[in-house]
Amino acid sequence: MAFKWNSNSYCLMTLTLMVTLGIMLQLTPTEACSCYPEHAQTAYCEADYVIVAQILRKSKVKSNGNNVYKINIKKEYKMNPRAQKLLKQGKLITPASDSMCGLQLEINQLYAIAAQDIHVGLCSFVRKYHEMTIVEKRGLAGIYRKGCPCKIKPCFSSNCNVTLGSCNWTPWESCESMYGSCIPARGTLLDGSPAKCHWRRSPMYQKCKNGTLE
Template sequence: MSVPLSVAVTLGLLFFLSAGLNEQVAEGCKCLQRHPQQVFCESDIVIRAKVIGNVASTLPNLVAFNIKVITKYKPSIKKDIRVIYSTKTSCGAHLENGEYLLSGNIVDGVMVFGLCDLVWRWDQLSSVQKGNLSMYQRGCVCEIASCTGASCLTKKPQRKCLIGVKNALSLDYEDALQAVCLPCRDGSCKWQK
């Protein structure tokens, strides 16, 4: 018994589509690649903190971590933060004891963070990245955008720093990680290393 070609092609396509969907479901949370300055500017709070350990969570569906704040880079609330929360889902982040750079948002008076926020071990940041943290706030008036081809070569002043093909006006992603996007006197924004 032979199967008509159109049925075989349809079954093949269905197989590959279902395999792709299963892979997406299995992977769970995915974050768009963003420059750390973008994450910084979009967050309510950014801190360097020492994680002391897990504590019992008083909030449903959240994991609680006991911390000691070392530095507040972007405080949106004045009160001391001693406990931070992450979701229990695949988009949540698990922290080991140690120092981290963490960003998140204030939800019902507490800091909540996830995998798409800054969740970086402090000892894995370069000295340049650590230094850039104090300048990120000043660059929040700028936009960091991806570019491709001719859009990476724009000459007019703009309030954007471009990530794409490395040239005089844009940086590739790896070089951009070591830079900060800051406003200039003419109203444009430029990468500063």
């Protein structure tokens, strides 16, 4: 059956296009760059390198529309051979434009970075080190390694199903986000992966859940 084109169809299409463009124009650069929530443990486990680095300077000349930052690695928690080669010159590259998910890093500031490449952006795990909790710092230093066989699955409702070898995580819940690490419980599947995982009941995590954090 052929589609009958008429003025009503044209008006509807024009109105839809105008509304869509209007919404896009109202988005801030950060909103236009959508990032899927990622727990610090997931960032650690999936990263080729995990470091704490000081930002020394930003290149005055942009390279292909990117800002290039010179860094000094203060702590190295995880590093595979490929990442070691990439970071040999001590550089991080990020889009110069916020609308392209670029990062604006502060000179002399310490950042914790967990990534696969020297190209980083708003969706990368790049956090000011002094703003992280002691649990997150210790996690990146190696505590998270124990939980890498587990999967942390973002959950946006109160009734998410618990799947094998995973912990549900609500990104806006501070206890799991800032004080939690997901670790294997007893029991494994035939392939050796954990059958169950749970949030580690560390003293800080328990205090957070009990509302007794100072």
